[in-house]
Every structure is written in structure tokens, then in C-alpha cells.
Amino acid sequence: MKVSCTKENLIHGLQVVSHIASKNITLPVLNNVLLKAHDGALEVSATNLELAVITKIRGKVEEEGAFTVQAKLLTDFVSLLPDERVDFELQEQSIRVHAKNSQTIIKGTEASEFPLIPTVEKKYEYICLAADIRAGISQVAFAVSADESRPDINGALFSVHNKELTLVGTDSYRLAERKVPLQAAGGDHDVIVPSKTLYEVLRIMGDEQGDVVITVGENQMVFTFGSTTLISRTIEGRFPDYTQIIPKSHKTHVRASAAECAQAIRTASLFCKSGVNDVTLQFIPDKKELAISALNNQLGENTTVVHAKITGQNNDAVFNYRYLLDGLSAMNTEEVELTIEDRDSPGVIRPADGVSYIYVVMPIKQ
Structure with a gap:
């Protein structure tokens, strides 16, 4: 693997995904980000087995390849580099990083040790404006229950009907419902989205404009916006009939x-x-x-x-x-x-x- 990119693009990509990489003692590779150079871009991804985030960074790929390094270490290191070009080169079990007046070797782990991020087989797909889904999530996420004994309300309901998305969150003491228009919809359905996923979508999306594509598969869903993809497990079960309250x-x-x-x-x-x-x-x-x-x-x-x-x-x-x-x-x-x-x-x-x-x-x- 041999790739070059700007510090600005690299640090943005790392900040998008590294939040997912958590301190995990039993499976240390989950503390890492996966760097994958292919198809003319550097792909950076992280997962905690419940969520996965993948983002593409513009750069020059001279040799394709993949490797994983500690997310926090790499993010902290890159943030201290000059605002110029950064060159990565994979050498055995390490990445050699070249930047202005700096040469660094960062040890890591083979890409084959990194958990496989699943490909979601599409059952339903719909498109909405980023501003609409951002407002919808922010207006219901806070009402979602934190009571783990009630998994059916540990997430927000995403209900698609007649090209309209209804988002609902409740903890049985209060309830929030927001309707969002869809640009396109591929069939009516209901799915429960975990609370952590909602907040991660808001964090990563930021002030993103344009369209958001939401894909629903078997027990999984995908949010795609800009150059970033978030994959999440969904909550099994049926959301309560909230309309009666x-x-x-x-x-x-x-x-x-x-x-x-x-x-x-x-x-x-x-x-x-x-x-x-x-x-x-x-x-x-x-x-x-x-x-x-x-x-x-x-x-x-x-x-x-x-x-x-x-x-x-x-x-x-x-x-x-x-x-x-x-x-x-x-x-x-x-x-x-x-x-x-x-x-x-x-x-x-x-x-x-x-x-x-x-x-x-x-x-x-x-």
C-alpha cells in the first residue's frame, strides 16, 4: 500500500470514523481503523460490531493495499502534522508516514484481522434531504428509552408509508413524532433504529447538505451521505402502537x-x-x-x-x-x-x- 493525501482530508476522515473505535480488551483490533487504498482513493473504516462507518478520502494511490492501526494514535498523530501532504507506505507490519520534516513508523495489525464489515442486501431504499432527516432525528432521539429491559423502545421507529417517513421515540413517559417527506421510497415498512445509531448519524452528518440514501436489509440498515456510509444493526421486534396514547x-x-x-x-x-x-x-x-x-x-x-x-x-x-x-x-x-x-x-x-x-x-x- 502506498498512498498520498492532504492532512485536511485525512484528519477529517479519521475524525468521522475513529469515534466508533472503542477501547476493547477482548478484541483489540476493534480499537483500530482500517486503511484501504483502492480504486483511486483511501478508504477509512471502523466498527464496534454493532455499528460500522466507512468514509472515502481523496488521494493519490500508487499501490493498493490495506492495513489497520490504532485509531486514537493515528488521529492524534495526524492532527499534529503540518498542513501539507501526507504520504503512507506499508512496510511489513508497520506504516511509514512521510510528512514535512517528519518520518514516522506506526505499528499495526494485518487487515485480515479486522472484522468483516457486512454488505447489506437491499430490501427497501428511500431518499430524503439531509436537512429533513437531521431535524427529524434530533427531534425524536432524546425521547428514546434507555431502559434495556424494553428493547422495543430502545430505538426510534422509522415508518415509511406513502412516500413519507415517520420517526417516533418514546420512553413511556413522553413521546415525540416527526414526519419527514421523502424524495423517493421503495415500499412501506417499519424498522427500529438503535439510539446510539441515531446520535452517530447526527454526529457524522454535521451540516451535510444534499440527499441521504437509507437502505434497509435483514436486521441491518445503511445511511449513505456524501462520501460516508454508516451501517447499523436494527432492533428486532415490533414498536408499540403509540398512536393510542x-x-x-x-x-x-x-x-x-x-x-x-x-x-x-x-x-x-x-x-x-x-x-x-x-x-x-x-x-x-x-x-x-x-x-x-x-x-x-x-x-x-x-x-x-x-x-x-x-x-x-x-x-x-x-x-x-x-x-x-x-x-x-x-x-x-x-x-x-x-x-x-x-x-x-x-x-x-x-x-x-x-x-x-x-x-x-x-x-x-x-
């Missing part, structure tokens, strides 16, 4: 400033009961007021009034303030709409700008 009616409707509501909730949260995280929302249509309060017998109490457009009946409910803040911060809009049936029913928060996103939060029953 989304209220179909309401008695009170509120439209208010998201920032003002969030500020009032943060203030009240200082006085909520320890371990309960309870804040009370009172809806007063006649005064067009949303009163947000908390009471702690040891600390004191607080009530903040947010002026809002309120229709329907007087109402009140108690919610976990953390869940409310999570939902409000995910709205990405100046105003939000909140609807509620009664104090024992879930509250529903939507962005007021009409984006296809809803956030459902269960009340704390007194």
Missing part, C-alpha cells in the same frame, strides 16, 4: 412564546419537590394567562404568569419539568401550541408554524 381531543388550547414558557418552567423548577420534578400548569382562558408554579415546603414557592392565547376551559395539570423543557427546546420555533383534555390526560405540544411534529408528555398524577 396521542389524545384525539382537547378541552383547552394554548398558544404562547416558547422562550417565555421555558424561562417560567426553569424558574419554577428551582422550587419543585426533590426527586419529583413537578411543576403545575394552570390554564386561565378569561385572563389569557398560563400560570406555571411549583411548591416545596422546605424551599418555598414560585408562580410565573405567561400571557398567551387560550381557548376552551379552565384547566390544570402537573408535569415533569425536564420533559417539558426537552420538548420546548426541540420545537425550533418562536411560538408553541399546547393542548390538554384534563389533569389526568397527556399534554400535547406542537410548533405553531405548522411543522409536522408533536410531543406528548404524560402528567404526574397527584
